[in-house]
Amino acid sequence: xxxxxxxxxxxxxxxxxxxxxxxxxxxxxxxxxxxxxxxxxxxxxxxxxxxxxxxxxxxxxxxxxxxxxxxxxxxxxxxxxxxxxxxxxxxxxxxxxxxxxxxxxxxxxxxxxx
Amino acid sequence: xxxxxxxxxxxxxxxxxxxxxxxxxxxxxxxxxxxxxxxxxxxxxxxxxxxxxxxxxxxxxxxxxxxxxxxxxxxxxxxxxxxxxxxxxxxxxxxxxxxxxxxxxxxxxxxxx
Numbered sequence: 263x264x265x266x267x268x269x270x271x272x273x274x275x276x277x278x279x280x281x282x283x284x285x286x287x288x289x290x291x292x293x294x295x296x297x298x299x300x301x302x303x304x305x306x307x308x309x310x311x312x313x314x315x316x317x318x319x320x321x322x323x324x325x326x327x328x329x330x331x332x333x334x335x336x337x338x339x340x341x342x343x344x345x346x347x348x349x350x351x352x353x354x355x356x357x358x359x360x361x362x363x364x365x366x367x368x369x370x371x372x373x374x375x376x
Numbered sequence: 377x378x379x380x381x382x383x384x385x386x387x388x389x390x391x392x393x394x395x396x397x398x399x400x401x402x403x404x405x406x407x408x409x410x411x412x413x414x415x416x417x418x419x420x421x422x423x424x425x426x427x428x429x430x431x432x433x434x435x436x437x438x439x440x441x442x443x444x445x446x447x448x449x450x451x452x453x454x455x456x457x458x459x460x461x462x463x464x465x466x467x468x469x470x471x472x473x474x475x476x477x478x479x480x481x482x483x484x485x486x487x488x489x
Contacts, residue, residue, distance in 0.1 A: 266419070293475050305420075305465065305479040318476065353419055362408035362427055362471035367419030 264288070266368035268354050274374045280342040283371045285354030286335055291366070292359040296329055296339050299351045299370070311337065312359070344375045378403040380468050382480025390488050395453040397483045399466035402447065406468040409442060409449050410477070414463045423464075424451070456487045 267286040275281060287294045295310040309319040314331045322329070326345070331337040341348055351372050355365040379402040389395050401409075407428035412420035426433045426440045426449065433440050437456075442449040453460055463484050467477040 295475075295477075304481045307476055310476065312475075355419075357475060359475065360472065362425075362469065364410050364422040364425055365477060367412075367421070369417070369419045 266354055266356055266366050268352075268368035268371050270371060271369065272372045272374075274376065275344060276376050277345055278343045279375075280340065281344045281348075281373060281375075283339040283352050283354075283373070285337045285339070285368060287337070287354070287356030288366055289335065290358060291356035293357045293365075294331060294337050295355040295357075295365060296337070297353040297355065299353060305353070308339070346375045349373055349375050378406060378468055378470075378476075378478035380466060380478045380480045382466050382483060384483060385481065386484045386486070388486045388488060389456050391456060391458060393456055395451075395456050395460070395485055395487075397451045397464055397466065397485075398448060399450070399468075399480050400446075400448040401468040401478070403468070403470065404444075404447065405470050405473075406478075408469045408471045409440070410467050410469075411438075411440060411451050412465045412467065414465065414482075416462075420465060453485075456485075458487050458489055461485055461487045 269284045296308040298306050308321045309329045311331045329339045351370045353370045355367045357363045357365045382399045410425035413423045414420045437454045439452045463482045465482050466480040469477050
């Protein structure tokens with residue numbers, strides 16, 4: 263089991279640029295979650311998918327953020343245009359679903375917007 | 377929505393002593409309570425979880441207790457070791473109706489050698 267894989271691990275870019283974060287969930291997991299972690303706000307859920315369909319995107323901060331899951335093994339979180347306040351660590355997690363099950367987290371993408 | 381509060385925000389203990397972290401939740405329908413450990417530069421890893429049909433669960437040096445009436449749950453780490461130093465998060469969810477985890481703000485635990 264390779265775990266949840268995120269890329270890149272680190273991203274530094276200038277404000278106004280488009281940023282794309284990638285996630286590969288654990289095979290067979292039906293649910294995928296995107297989180298943002300900052301010192302001020304802790305871990306915030308941005309959006310989650312079930313069987314590739316977005317279920318709840320109420321945590322997406324604004325229209326500059328978008329997420330897609332074109333297939334069961336890949337998801338992207340895009341920020342366009344990026345702003346310095348988007349600097350954070352972004353985590354992806356997945357879980358099988360069914361009875362209560364733990365979420366398995368990737369190691370995150372540390373994003374710095376200059 | 378669910379609101380999870382976690383205390384303390386920082387905790388320093390001497391190696392070998394016990395550490396206790398407490399969380400309260402607001403939604404009485406929550407039924408799943410995991411605890412995660414996050415080490416520097418890593419994603420959160422599940423260390424123990426408890427479902428609402430039990431009051432206590434133990435795994436070696438780690439135990440979790442749940443009081444549904446009072447809507448609080450606690451993590452207990454006994455015989456702490458330097459490798460227990462990390463940030464710990466509690467969470468709550470209403471699985472399977474809702475798989476969203478509501479996280480506490482985290483507790484930074486430092487184990488002094």
